[in-house]
Amino acid sequence: MTLSLPSISINGLDAPADVHPFLHSSSSSFSTAGGGGEEEFEAYDRKLHDRVSALYAELERETLRVAQLRREAPGRARRAFEEALRSEGEGDERILRELGRKRGEEGVGQVGDLGVRELERGEEVARGYEEGVGMLMGLQSKLPAIAHKLTRAHDALDYVEPERTTGS
Numbered sequence: 831m832t833l834s835l836p837s838i839s840i841n842g843l844d845a846p847a848d849v850h851p852f853l854h855s856s857s858s859s860f861s862t863a864g865g866g867g868e869e870e871f872e873a874y875d876r877k878l879h880d881r882v883s884a885l886y887a888e889l890e891r892e893t894l895r896v897a898q899l900r901r902e903a904p905g906r907a908r909r910a911f912e913e914a915l916r917s918e919g920e921g922d923e924r925i926l927r928e929l930g931r932k933r934g935e936e937g938v939g940q941v942g943d944l945g946v947r948e949l950e951r952g953e954e955v956a957r958g959y960e961e962g963v964g965m966l967m968g969l970q971s972k973l974p975a976i977a978h979k980l981t982r983a984h985d986a987l988d989y990v991e992p993e994r995t996t997g998s
Contacts, residue, residue: 838845949955 835845835847
């Protein structure tokens with residue numbers, strides 16, 4: 831080792847000249863090499879061990895509790911939402927029944943009857959609407975050809991009457 835010492839560089843630093851303390855020390859070389867002190871061990875503390883064990887047990891319980899909540903929370907939320915929706919629906923139905931009863935007393939009609947009458951010429955209006963939509967569809971398909979013809983007509987007019995485009 832002493833022959834290779836001049837060639838050894840650790841992190842850019844040369845190795846120490848005296849390596850004997852590192853080579854001939856006991857298993858506690860790191861503690862004794864720097865200051866020559868001995869390692870000190872703290873006596874086993876049963877209370878501290880019990881406290882650490884209790885904390886690890888509590889950590890495990892809380893982890894299990896969180897996992898259980900992750901499994902149960904979506905179901906609870908779904909049931910709460912369904913219950914709220916059901917109670918809202920029942921409230922709406924109760925209001926509709928009361929309105930129906932009031933309308934029944936007034937002689938307006940059944941529950942759900944909003945008092946809107948059918949059009950007198952409903953079939954004629956529907957037929958007119960369908961004809962109008964059909965005409966629009968036909969125009970839509972012919973519109974590009976008509977626009978092209980109009981552009982060609984403008985070009986021909988500009989050729990025949992050039993003074994029209996100059997503005998004189």
